[in-house]
Amino acid sequence: MRSKSEKVRRQLIDAAYQSFWQSGYTRTNVDAIAARARVTKRTLYGHFRSKDNLLEAVLSHYEEFAAQRLAHIGERIPGGRDSLIEAFFAQLARWASTTPRWTGSGLSRLVMELADLPGHPARVMARRSKATTESWLAGRLGEAGIARPRERARELMLLMEGAMVLTLIHGNQAYIGAAAQAAKRLIKSK
Amino acid sequence: MRSKSEKVRRQLIDAAYQSFWQSGYTRTNVDAIAARARVTKRTLYGHFRSKDNLLEAVLSHYEEFAAQRLAHIGERIPGGRDSLIEAFFAQLARWASTTPRWTGSGLSRLVMELADLPGHPARVMARRSKATTESWLAGRLGEAGIARPRERARELMLLMEGAMVLTLIHGNQAYIGAAAQAAKRLIKSK
Numbered sequence: 319m320r321s322k323s324e325k326v327r328r329q330l331i332d333a334a335y336q337s338f339w340q341s342g343y344t345r346t347n348v349d350a351i352a353a354r355a356r357v358t359k360r361t362l363y364g365h366f367r368s369k370d371n372l373l374e375a376v377l378s379h380y381e382e383f384a385a386q387r388l389a390h391i392g393e394r395i396p397g398g399r400d401s402l403i404e405a406f407f408a409q410l411a412r413w414a415s416t417t418p419r420w421t422g423s424g425l426s427r428l429v430m431e432l433a434d435l436p437g438h439p440a441r442v443m444a445r446r447s448k449a450t451t452e453s454w455l456a457g458r459l460g461e462a463g464i465a466r467p468r469e470r471a472r473e474l475m476l477l478m479e480g481a482m483v484l485t486l487i488h489g490n491q492a493y494i495g496a497a498a499q500a501a502k503r504l505i506k507s508k
Numbered sequence: 509m510r511s512k513s514e515k516v517r518r519q520l521i522d523a524a525y526q527s528f529w530q531s532g533y534t535r536t537n538v539d540a541i542a543a544r545a546r547v548t549k550r551t552l553y554g555h556f557r558s559k560d561n562l563l564e565a566v567l568s569h570y571e572e573f574a575a576q577r578l579a580h581i582g583e584r585i586p587g588g589r590d591s592l593i594e595a596f597f598a599q600l601a602r603w604a605s606t607t608p609r610w611t612g613s614g615l616s617r618l619v620m621e622l623a624d625l626p627g628h629p630a631r632v633m634a635r636r637s638k639a640t641t642e643s644w645l646a647g648r649l650g651e652a653g654i655a656r657p658r659e660r661a662r663e664l665m666l667l668m669e670g671a672m673v674l675t676l677i678h679g680n681q682a683y684i685g686a687a688a689q690a691a692k693r694l695i696k697s698k
Contacts, residue, residue, distance in 0.1 A: 340623075340624050341624050342534065342620075342621055342623065342624075344532065344534040344535050344621075345534050419624060421620075421623035421624065422620070422623065425677075426620070426673050426677065427620040427621075427623060429673075429676055429677050430532075430611075430612070430616070430617040430620040430621065430673070430676070431532055431534075431617075431620065431621055433530075433532065433611035433612065433617060433676060434530050434531050434532075434609060434611065436679060441677075444677055445677055445678055445679075448674070448677050448678070449678070469686070469689075472683070472686045473686065473690045475670065475674060476666070476667050476670035476671055476674060476683065476686060476687050476690065477666050477667065477670060478670070479669065479670035479673040479674055480665065480666035480667060480668070480669040480670030480671075480673075481666055481670075483616050483619070483620070483669040483670075483673060484638070484665060484666060484669055486619055486620070486623060487616065487619050487631075487634055487635055487638050488635055488638070488639070489626060489635075493662070493666065496659070496662045496663065496666060497666050499659075500663045500666065500690075500694055503694060503697045504690055504693060504694065504697070506697065507693045507694070507696065507697035
């Protein structure tokens with residue numbers, strides 16, 4: 319059974335995640351996070367000493383979540399050369415279309431927001447997380463018998479990041495479909 | 509001859525551009541812009557009524573600049589199927605490697621920062637600017653005799669946006685080279 323303190327901590331992490339993801343890191347303040355979690359600011363500071371500290375907790379929680387999500391996609395992919403690509407972009411399209419006010423990759427947005435602070439802990443974590451996804455993809459492409467899996471995995475990352483930015487800019491998911499088509503052609507081309 | 513007032517206005521736009529581009533919109537304050545432009549805050553407010561107003565001026569200046577840059581790239585491209593792609597990504601690589609503390613596309617970053625505000629004037633301008641670049645590319649690809657130029661132009665945009673995000677995340681320009689290679693393969697593939 320989770321203690322009350324653990325439950326409150328988790329509520330705060332969820333509230334911080336929602337707030338950062340919706341309004342960005344800089345424009346979110348600690349009061350808004352406390353209000354969303356329905357706790358006092360005093361309680362918030364009993365768990366986290368600063369907004370930066372909360373961000374670290376959110377990111378480390380996110381890292382576990384992202385690893386679970388990759389494992390989950392991995393399990394559900396049937397055989398066949400295109401199916402991994404399709405599953406990957408279908409998951410992105412589903413995420414973008416079912417999330418109210420979808421704003422793309424929280425990690426990529428955080429890096430853009432903290433672009434002048436390359437040493438920030440959030441930047442370090444973003445690098446690690448994107449590198450993990452790229453390696454995971456290379457592994458899966460290799461298992462599917464696709465030639466030069468590391469190069470193809472990098473291209474998938476380029477297309478996926480581009481699709482998220484342009485879907486957000488244009489408010490148009492056609493960019494996700496275009497990215498999926500391009501990825502399939504790249505897998506087939508010499 | 510430019511009047512003193514025009515000169516100060518231009519100084520303020522340049523200072524605001526630099527500040528927004530380096531630290532993002534939210535974390536830049538009007539005091540920092542005035543200090544960078546070497547004018548008093550009173551002078552700044554004599555020209556612009558708010559930070560939002562300054563952002564509008566910066567973006568409209570940027571729009572002209574971007575149009576000139578596209579025309580400039582267009583003029584210098586020799587014939588041949590790959591040369592447009594090469595020129596496009598070479599220009600991106602040059603920009604990323606010669607700019608101190610390069611942080612990618614200011615417009616894309618602004619959209620990420622204002623992700624929860626789809627009606628913001630900066631978002632409208634970003635959409636228009638990215639659409640202009642995509643159409644320009646489609647026109648050039650069509651002139652070069654490349655089949656399905658609109659689809660290929662969209663793929664170039666995806667790869668370019670992805671390359672900027674991932675170069676910033678990893679601090680590694682290899683992503684620009686990978687995007688250029690992928691673009692050339694997409695142009696050749698069926």
